[in-house]
Each structure stands twice: as C-alpha cells, then as structure tokens.
Amino acid sequence: MKIGKRLFLYASALVLIIILGALIAVLNSHCKRAIESVELETENTSLKQELSPNLRIVELREVGFLPTTIEIDKEDVVIWKNLDFNNTHSIVSDAGTEIKSEKLAYGQNYSHTFNAEGTYDYHCSIRTYLKGRVIVK
Numbered sequence: 001m002k003i004g005k006r007l008f009l010y011a012s013a014l015v016l017i018i019i020l021g022a023l024i025a026v027l028n029s030h031c032k033r034a035i036e037s038v039e040l041e042t043e044n045t046s047l048k049q050e051l052s053p054n055l056r057i058v059e060l061r062e063v064g065f066l067p068t069t070i071e072i073d074k075e076d077v078v079i080w081k082n083l084d085f086n087n088t089h090s091i092v093s094d095a096g097t098e099i100k101s102e103k104l105a106y107g108q109n110y111s112h113t114f115n116a117e118g119t120y121d122y123h124c125s126i127r128t129y130l131k132g133r134v135i136v137k
Contacts, residue, residue: 057081058132060089060104060124065132072136074117081109087127094121 054075059066060082072078080091082104091110093099099122101110114120114136124130 055079059083060091060130062086064130065124068131069133069135072114072134074136075113075115076136077111077113078134079109079111080104082106089127089130090125091122091132092125094123 054073054077056070056072056076056078058070058078058080060080062084065080070078080089080101082089083106085106088103088105090103091099091101098114098120099112103126104110114134117136120134120136122132122134
C-alpha cells in the first residue's frame with residue numbers, strides 16, 4: 001500500500017473518531033438535561049406533598065403511573081400529572097364512575113377528591129395496559 005493511501009485512511013479514521021466523539025458529547029448533554037428535568041420535577045412533587053399532606057401526586061410516565069398504588073385518607077386530593085413527553089393519557093376508573101379525566105398532554109394534570117373509603121382501580125383509557133390503584137382509608 002502506498003504511503004499516500006495509508007495516510008488518507010489514518011486521516012479519515014481520525015476525522016470519524018472526532019465526529020463520533022462530538023456526537024456522543026452532544027447526546028450526553030441532552031440526556032443529562034432531560035434527567036435533571038425529571039429529577040427536578042420529582043423533587044418538586046415531594047416538596048408539594050410535604051407541604052400539603054392531604055395532597056398526593058401521581059406521575060403519568062411512559063412506563064405507567066408512579067406510584068402505581070397509593071393509600072390516602074378520606075377527603076384527600078390526588079393529582080395526576082402527565083410527565084410523558086411522547087404520549088397523551090387519560091385517567092378512568094375501572095368502575096367507570098368515580099374518576100374520569102379528559103386527555104392530558106404533557107404538563108397537564110387532573111385532580112380528584114376522594115370522599116368515600118374504598119379501593120379505586122383505574123387505568124389510562126388510551127393505553128389500557130397502564131393501571132393504578134387508590135386506597136382510601
């Protein structure tokens with residue numbers, strides 16, 4: 001192989017490595033910002049619950065409702081907040097009467113005050129495999 005061809009191959013490989021390194025750095029930066037945003041949102045949720053013990057927040061994520069099951073007292077308020085960038089969600093009780101939200105886009109929420117003791121199973125009417133439960137004592 002001639003020296004010119006070998007030099008060209010080495011230079012090409014070096015340029016490719018630099019481009020890949022830059023791409024990885026950019027992607028890492030975007031991922032870090034997204035993770036920080038989620039951590040901040042979670043910290044704010046915890047703070048709200050500490051300041052108002054009769055207020056409970058359930059996050060709607062792509063993977064489901066977080067937490068999946070919550071225990072609350074009678075007269076407590078549950079707020080479902082859509083933190084799923086990619087999907088709309090809606091909350092509907094399995095019985096079809098107690099809980100019923102509109103479609104919630106990212107950042108929107110729905111709240112409900114539970115006035116009676118019992119177990120309330122619910123799901124997302126758009127992604128029916130997403131399920132949750134509220135236990136009112």
